[in-house]
Amino acid sequence: MPRHYHLKARSAAFIQLLGWGLILSTTTAAAPPATALRIEQAWARETPPGATVGAAYLRIVNGGAADVLRSASTPVAKQVELHASTIDSGIMRMRPLPELAVPAHQSVVFKPGTLHMMLIDLARPLKAGERVHLTLTFRDAGPIGVDVPVRGLDEGEPNDR
Numbered sequence: 001m002p003r004h005y006h007l008k009a010r011s012a013a014f015i016q017l018l019g020w021g022l023i024l025s026t027t028t029a030a031a032p033p034a035t036a037l038r039i040e041q042a043w044a045r046e047t048p049p050g051a052t053v054g055a056a057y058l059r060i061v062n063g064g065a066a067d068v069l070r071s072a073s074t075p076v077a078k079q080v081e082l083h084a085s086t087i088d089s090g091i092m093r094m095r096p097l098p099e100l101a102v103p104a105h106q107s108v109v110f111k112p113g114t115l116h117m118m119l120i121d122l123a124r125p126l127k128a129g130e131r132v133h134l135t136l137t138f139r140d141a142g143p144i145g146v147d148v149p150v151r152g153l154d155e156g157e158p159n160d161r
Contacts, residue, residue, distance in 0.1 A: 035141040036064025037102070042148040043158060044119070045112075046128045054119040054126050056080075056134060056148055057110040057157075062102045068139040069100040069108075076132045078121035085113055094118070102138070112157055128152035 042058035054077070060069065072080040082097040092113075100115070102108050110116050117134070119126075126132065131147045138144065151158070 035138075035144065037062055037067060037138065037141050037144060039136065039144060039146040041158060042134065042146050044126055044132060044148045044150045046150055046153050047122065047125045048153075049125055051125055052120070052122055054122055055112075056117040056119060056132075057112065058117075058134075058146065058148070059110070060102050060108045060136075062104060062106055062108075064104065065140070066104040067102045067141055069102055069136055070139055071099075071137045072117050072134060073137075074119060074132055074134045076123050076126070077119035078123075079119075080134070081118045081120060083116050083118045085116065099139075126150045128155070 038061040040059045040061055042056065044054060044056040047054045056074075069082065072082065074080055082100050083094045084097055085092055085094050087093075096118075100108065108115070128150055129152075130150050132150065133145060134148050135143050135145045
């Protein structure tokens with residue numbers, strides 16, 4: 001057989017191997033990291049006109065190793081702070097938390113009167129029926145996004161807690 005035929009066959013085989021390598025590396029690189037954290041039952045409270053702060057609530061379910069919630073963000077507010085509410089001598093007090101431990105194989109619940117995410121310096125009031133995006137950033141799991149439905153002021157807390 002002519003020499004150029006062997007070169008073409010080798011070139012075609014080499015290109016095919018490169019193609020398979022590219023497909024495999026792209027498939028591996030594109031796979032999202034597995035996390036044992038789930039965000040459930042997220043919701044936010046509607047805010048009155050002119051309000052500059054709001055609150056969001058949710059449940060973090062951890063089916064794996066302990067992690068730490070480091071921060072949260074949303075496009076509808078300049079800042080999101082993790083807050084804990086406590087009652088001290090009959091007075092409710094809120095204090096910001098720099099981060100929050102999420103123990104292994106447990107859930108952490110944010111709900112009115114306890115933990116919540118304070119949405120500070122809202123770009124606009126939150127309206128019932130809309131959804132706002134919230135990104136939670138964890139030490140190990142990294143960022144996890146969730147779309148949060150906004151509930152009306154008269155709707156109260158969801159009953160599925």
